[in-house]
Amino acid sequence: MDWSLSDFVFAGALLSGLGLAVWFVARGPRNLPYRLAVGVAVGAALLMVWVTGAVGIVGGERHAANGLYFLAVGVGLMAAALARFRARGMAFAVGGVAAATALIGVAAVAAGWGDDSARYPLDVLGGSFLLAAMYAAAAYLFARSETKRVIF
Template sequence: MTLSQSILRLLLATATLLMIPLVAMQFTTEVNWTLSDFVFAGAVLFGAGLLFVLVARNWNNTTYRLAAGVGVAAGLLLVWANAAVGLVGSEHNPANLLYGAVLAVAGIGSIAARFRPRGMARAMYAAAFTYVVVTAIALFVWTPAGNAAEPQVGLLNVLGANGAFAALWAVSGWLFQRAGAAAASPGR
């Protein structure tokens, strides 16, 4: 499939996904998206899909593509959850901005690795580690005060959810590591 065909499919998939809240808004008041919500969701979904298409198309290795998919999904979920409800407290808690460091580590690490499997594995492991460190800083070191202060955050819920998100980055790293080992093995 050519790049333009992949982008066209991605546009159609994004539009189809955006139809779900649009249709839901016609039947319930529980879903109340604004134009900016649709623009944000479209940009995030299309951007994540485009990133996957561009990264995965250069490697004819199923494990590599799966690793790229998990890594992109981890980034998409991080952005979506952070914008929707926040990862520590509400979406208005400024500590949530710290999670941008996870995306920076993953992105810069991937570029530095030239998207090669072993380097990508290190970048995804570093992103998982950064995720854990950012969560610890957001919960225990930097506690917002004043208007940004929030009622007691359910610590167990926050740790569980953030642990699951960090695990996605680690799984992506493990899959990239396996893809690198398969590429380095003679006869495969």
Template sequence: MTITNPSTPAARRRDLILRSLGWSTIAALLLAPAIAMQMGAEGVVWTAGDFVFAGIILVGAGIVCELVAWRSGDMFYRSGAVLGLFACVALVWVNGAVGIIGSEDEAANLLYLGVIGIALIGAVMARFEARGMVLAMIGAALAQVVVAVAALIAGWGSTSAIYPRDIIGTTVIFALIWLLSAALFRQAGRKIA
């Protein structure tokens, strides 16, 4: 991955719009629960710690997106990185909010941290090069499926009213996100070759 900054006015304008949209989305995600709590929305009870945790995750992902945008001008690479980051953040968010395997209190949900770990370790091992990132994202997709299969075989989360649809549906969605990210990195790698 080479450091490239967009030099055309159209590319700079596009990047400014995308950056503004990204940071506005982060702000909206942090403000939404505060507004919902002020309006008395049932079930929305965030503590200061919840806001700090969400802020760290979302702002951290935003900073990583900024670094990716700074280091790569390739839109396929950028899109693959954003999808991979989205999958990581969404896995943490969903597990913290409601859980994938049963409720958020089900210890088996911690296995999804391993999925994120595989994606991150794979990315570091690939030195963030597009071709290696393909394998890291495919590895994360496979790990996502392995966790679901283990949960179904072991019967984890079977007390959920929508078991096993919750595990299967969530797994399909996340696996597709990881695989789409891999496809985007693959396209970015082709442009380099």
């Protein structure tokens, strides 16, 4: 693989974001479900960015529909910031990202985007639903961390 300067900058940004998330979890709330939720949500976002940037979920990595996944995560980050990273708001923000991710996959298949791949539509739907399931698990954990008694 022939990496350009922009590839190294992109990889550095991903690793910096991961390091920032680890720092936040280490210094943040001592609530285990909240910490797990942050880990799952960050892991899903990292996986989504990595896969979308490397090979693309819809078609190739340069297919315009892949930008919708970035948009969903960006809106989710803004919603999380507006919720001041509190558990209830985070549950809604990450749950919205889960729903948007699944809908993007369904819309891409309905529109016929990415139909030039060998495993279409399984790759589009499988990738979208896997990420949506990860985001949904994080949303559940955020909602669970809101309760007074947390049993783990």
